[in-house]
Amino acid sequence: xxxxTTIRVGVRTRSLAExxxxxxxxxxxxxxxxxxxxxxxxxxxxxxxxxxATLAVGRDAIPTVADLEAAKERVEAAGLxxxxxxxxxxxxxxxxxxxxxxxxxxxxxITTLVRNLGEADIPILGYQWNPRGVVPMRTGSAExxxxxxxxxxxxxxxxxxDALAPGLDREYTEAEFWDNYExxxxxxxxxxxxxxxxxALHPVDPPVIESMCGVPRLCRSVENFEKAMDLVPxxxxxxxxxxxxxxxxxxxxxxxxxxxxxxxxxxxxxxRDVVGTVPEFHETFVDQGNFDTTEVVETLDEIGYDGVVxxxxxxxxxxxxxxxxxxxxxxxxxxxxxxDTVQST
Amino acid sequence: xxxxTTIRVGVRTRSLAExxxxxxxxxxxxxxxxxxxxxxxxxxxxxxxxxxATLAVGRDAIPTVADLEAAKERVEAAGLxxxxxxxxxxxxxxxxxxxxxxxxxxxxxITTLVRNLGEADIPILGYQWNPRGVVPMRTGSAExxxxxxxxxxxxxxxxxxDALAPGLDREYTEAEFWDNYExxxxxxxxxxxxxxxxxALHPVDPPVIESMCGVPRLCRSVENFEKAMDLVPxxxxxxxxxxxxxxxxxxxxxxxxxxxxxxxxxxxxxxRDVVGTVPEFHETFVDQGNFDTTEVVETLDEIGYDGVVxxxxxxxxxxxxxxxxxxxxxxxxxxxxxxDTVQST
Numbered sequence: 001x002x003x004x005t006t007i008r009v010g011v012r013t014r015s016l017a018e019x020x021x022x023x024x025x026x027x028x029x030x031x032x033x034x035x036x037x038x039x040x041x042x043x044x045x046x047x048x049x050x051x052x053a054t055l056a057v058g059r060d061a062i063p064t065v066a067d068l069e070a071a072k073e074r075v076e077a078a079g080l081x082x083x084x085x086x087x088x089x090x091x092x093x094x095x096x097x098x099x100x101x102x103x104x105x106x107x108x109x110i111t112t113l114v115r116n117l118g119e120a121d122i123p124i125l126g127y128q129w130n131p132r133g134v135v136p137m138r139t140g141s142a143e144x145x146x147x148x149x150x151x152x153x154x155x156x157x158x159x160x161x162d163a164l165a166p167g168l169d170r171e172y173t174e175a176e177f178w179d180n181y182e183x184x185x186x187x188x189x190x191x192x193x194x195x196x197x198x199x200a201l202h203p204v205d206p207p208v209i210e211s212m213c214g215v216p217r218l219c220r221s222v223e224n225f226e227k228a229m230d231l232v233p234x235x236x237x238x239x240x241x242x243x244x245x246x247x248x249x250x251x252x253x254x255x256x257x258x259x260x261x262x263x264x265x266x267x268x269x270x271x272r273d274v275v276g277t278v279p280e281f282h283e284t285f286v287d288q289g290n291f292d293t294t295e296v297v298e299t300l301d302e303i304g305y306d307g308v309v310x311x312x313x314x315x316x317x318x319x320x321x322x323x324x325x326x327x328x329x330x331x332x333x334x335x336x337x338x339x340d341t342v343q344s345t
Numbered sequence: 346x347x348x349x350t351t352i353r354v355g356v357r358t359r360s361l362a363e364x365x366x367x368x369x370x371x372x373x374x375x376x377x378x379x380x381x382x383x384x385x386x387x388x389x390x391x392x393x394x395x396x397x398a399t400l401a402v403g404r405d406a407i408p409t410v411a412d413l414e415a416a417k418e419r420v421e422a423a424g425l426x427x428x429x430x431x432x433x434x435x436x437x438x439x440x441x442x443x444x445x446x447x448x449x450x451x452x453x454x455i456t457t458l459v460r461n462l463g464e465a466d467i468p469i470l471g472y473q474w475n476p477r478g479v480v481p482m483r484t485g486s487a488e489x490x491x492x493x494x495x496x497x498x499x500x501x502x503x504x505x506x507d508a509l510a511p512g513l514d515r516e517y518t519e520a521e522f523w524d525n526y527e528x529x530x531x532x533x534x535x536x537x538x539x540x541x542x543x544x545a546l547h548p549v550d551p552p553v554i555e556s557m558c559g560v561p562r563l564c565r566s567v568e569n570f571e572k573a574m575d576l577v578p579x580x581x582x583x584x585x586x587x588x589x590x591x592x593x594x595x596x597x598x599x600x601x602x603x604x605x606x607x608x609x610x611x612x613x614x615x616x617r618d619v620v621g622t623v624p625e626f627h628e629t630f631v632d633q634g635n636f637d638t639t640e641v642v643e644t645l646d647e648i649g650y651d652g653v654v655x656x657x658x659x660x661x662x663x664x665x666x667x668x669x670x671x672x673x674x675x676x677x678x679x680x681x682x683x684x685d686t687v688q689s690t
Contacts, residue, residue: 019663019664021491022491022493022663023491023662023663023664023671024491025490025491026489026490026492026493026630026660026662026663026675027491028490028630028633078491079490144371145370145371146366146367146368146369146370146371146372146423147367147371148367148371285373287373287681287682287685288373292689294686294689294690297686315371317368317371318364318367318368319368319670325664325671326368326670326671326674329671329675329678330371330372330674330675330677331678332675332678333675333676333677333678333679333682334678334679334681334682335682336632336679337632337638337678337679337682337683337684337685337686338682338683338685338686339682340638340682341639341642341682341686341687342686344637344640
């Protein structure tokens with residue numbers, strides 16, 4: 001018998017169809033983060049293309065309280081908990097990020113979503129301040145053990161990293177981007193506090209780089225996360241702490257966990273790892289990257305973390321499905337084995 | 346990064362086709378035990394029906410040294426080691442077990458196989474002394490978490506456990522069965538010693554029960570394993586220590602590991618577990634059974650076990666393949682997580 005764990009393992013999924021939820025429950029995971037995945041807008045290999053029985057979240061597609069409650073019931077019927085929305089699509093924050101027309105409508109939609117989540121008692125809204133779909137995220141792939149494939153990034157493979165992104169007619173400064181982000185926080189965080197919802201901020205990916213294609217990359221370092229958390233102080237603001245992104249920064253991820261854990265600013269954790277750091281790295285299996293998985297889980301145990309860890313990107317394995325059932329199952333199994341062992345001793 | 350492990354994780358497979366081996370390597374497993382799987386003879390849900398690119402082992406199908414070397418090269422090309430043959434089919438030991446016509450030919454075939462394994466430098470030959478296909482092994486199934494299915498046994502569901510098995514015209518006594526088994530050991534173990542091959546004996550499944558359908562069940566208890574090991578003493582005889590079977594006996598499996606580990610009599614380990622004990626039990630996920638997986642791995646670490654553990658039967662999960670890629674991947678992941686953590690501390 002496994003010990004009762006306080007560090008829970010969750011899974012992100014767009015599909016809430018019964019076979020998907022059954023499979024996740026079979027893995028011994030407990031929590032679901034539902035993926036917004038506007039596949040038309042941001043198609044990439046991490047998206048989940050199975051769109052049946054899902055909860056759409058996008059521009060002009062804000063789920064009502066009834067929609068959220070129905071999704072929650074569906075998840076609970078499978079023996080799982082609907083703990084949060086994994087992320088917001090770029091369509092919902094892009095206009096705010098760039099202080100463009102449409103910003104007011106976007107803020108209105110996001111605050112409506114936050115209120116609805118609160119009413120439906122879904123406690124976490126993940127988000128990012130990342131120019132996804134505007135600026136390149138990866139440049140290639142790497143061969144892992146057994147010829148599995150992981151995504152790769154090499155800054156030198158980008159032809160012209162200073163060429164303006166499509167749709168931009170000028171570069172943006174970091175100062176104005178912080179201003180735009182502050183507007184977002186000033187509008188959304190008070191609503192989150194009232195609603196009892198925690199906003200959880202993901203790093204830019206790749207991090208470290210200050211600006212690409214004319215777009216400043218705010219959430220690129222520990223220092224900037226501290227700034228982001230201090231900008232509009234709120235107990236309802238924390239990190240979607242992607243271990244892979246902090247590993248890509250070259251940070252000691254256990255220090256990062258201690259820093260933000262001490263301040264109670266870890267919303268939830270993306271558990272993935274890479275080999276190498278910016279400007280050149282590739283993703284890999286969770287047991288083969290820069291950090292020691294056991295040491296990370298020991299740190300989580302020491303700081304008393306009682307939230308959720310989820311596998312994020314997972315490698316492409318032989319004959320796997322689009323959603324990567326095999327790779328996700330392997331990763332959940334590995335994490336649960338480490339967690340059960342750390343927490344039993 | 347994971348620590349260098351001395352407890353290795355292996356996988357049993359009949360197919361040695363490249364996608365299968367790639368997948369196993371991707372899971373971070375290191376060792377292959379090839380399944381004989383005479384599917385015509387012993388079809389059951391644990392067999393592997395993918396018969397392409399395999400190494401057939403059965404009556405009148407003894408692989409030559411060249412066959413074994415070819416299989417070994419195939420496995421090594423995928424970055425894995427061919428550590429053994431998982432088991433012998435009933436067709437190869439049935440006549441010896443019952444002291445029937447055909448016994449001499451069967452002994453000849455088995456000793457030829459042992460010699461060939463030695464020449465090909467494949468160190469382990471698993472076997473069992475189990476009336477598989479003659480006496481019932483399971484009586485039903487059980488629903489596990491997320492509606493996964495595990496096999497179940499309930500003695501009371503067998504209509505007439507004393508009715509002679511098909512083909513038998515009388516009951517056999519335990520004394521004559523020990524004699525027949527001794528003949529096997531006296532013939533095979535000296536050849537194994539010469540060849541440098543270890544014979545690894547699996548329990549009967551279900552264990553505990555002394556006799557069923559007129560057939561004595563020798564390998565049913567710790568005491569009888571001690572007797573089996575002492576019958577013809579040999580450094581080349583050990584246990585295919587199926588934790589599931591010892592769990593079904595109601596044994597403290599860590600005591601069992603210490604007992605046979607101390608005597609260096611663990612050939613390799615089947616890592617699976619059940620809920621309940623004979624006369625009523627069902628198989629389950631490796632993290633949900635009678636024993637504590639972490640404690641078992643800690644025991645292996647303490648006794649300095651440097652052999653292989655393999656998932657044996659795994660539950661039937663949603664939309665899985667015949668070979669249960671998903672369930673096997675999850676199980677390997679969980680075991681590797683536990684092992685990496687135990688061995689890093």
